Amino acid sequence: MLLRQGYHDLGIAAVLEATGIPKGSFYHHFANKEDFGLQVIDLYMTQVHAGLDHCLVDESRTPLDRVRRFFELTEEKYRGEGYLGCLLGGLGQELSGVSEAFRSKVEWCFCEIARRIANCLEEAVGLGDLAAGTDTRAMADLLVNCWEGAALRTRLRRDPAPLRQMLDFYFRGAAA
């Protein structure tokens, strides 16, 4: 519901109705709507880290293929949601102009993802699949950022093509 509607459009009453959770239980677990949104991001990041755990240590693939595989699995997740894009990008766009809590939280999430991807890109440098001296952290941030833009276009078109085109371009350019 947060992904589809965004933060401000989603009322807690609608969440309670959709989930059948009593109001008292909700406010026992969440201090307020902001706390709810921030905890949804924590849960989302648990899934992201599980995906990274799964993909980035897969020794049957090259490091670059592992990174690509993570994003391909993310695309599959988007498909199951009707191609609504990325929750982090959505909440980051909507709220980072008015909420320091969400701005810093979403930026921290992107940094975490980029940090783990950069470690895998370092392995690619070690194997000679990326040029020696590559700024792997900058390349990882670039990938995360471009992915977020492609995810926005996917949300606008309900179409995964922007995600695939971006990955093709990125990995062609990164390996060049």
Place this chain on the structure above:
Amino acid sequence: MLLRQGYHDLGIAAVLEATGIPKGSFYHHFANKEDFGLQVIDLYMTQVHAGLDHCLVDESRTPLDRVRRFFELTEEKYRGEGYLGCLLGGLGQELSGVSEAFRSKVEWCFCEIARRIANCLEEAVGLGDLAAGTDTRAMADLLVNCWEGAALRTRLRRDPAPLRQMLDFYFRGAAA
């Protein structure tokens, strides 16, 4: 205000107070808040087209440099706003899950921008600056999408570096 706060967080009362416009005048010009938001996008696109007019016909630059110049001027615009990113991306993210009017409008805007950039990329193909047979429309969409992702990160960090890194990577990869 729409760029900073987003659509749902911004109340019309706050717009009236900030601009000193009477409520009656507002509702004389705008049928409702949605109409206001859509007309803000129209105004924004008038500025975008003026920027494209200015940059894309500049015969003193190569076609690729003209395209890059357009985005560099857009970055300067973002700077004047405190690096809050792109209004189209912001409203597209926030509203495209709940409003077909905004979803189709923002997608149409990105298509218009990509169409004009693709025309300039065609000139680059003609001059041999891009490979013959380049899918210029796909390359233009890719640029617009990656820019939007970089603009989101810029909004999160209030820092233009993601925009510049993306342009460097894109034009290096496009010309390769």
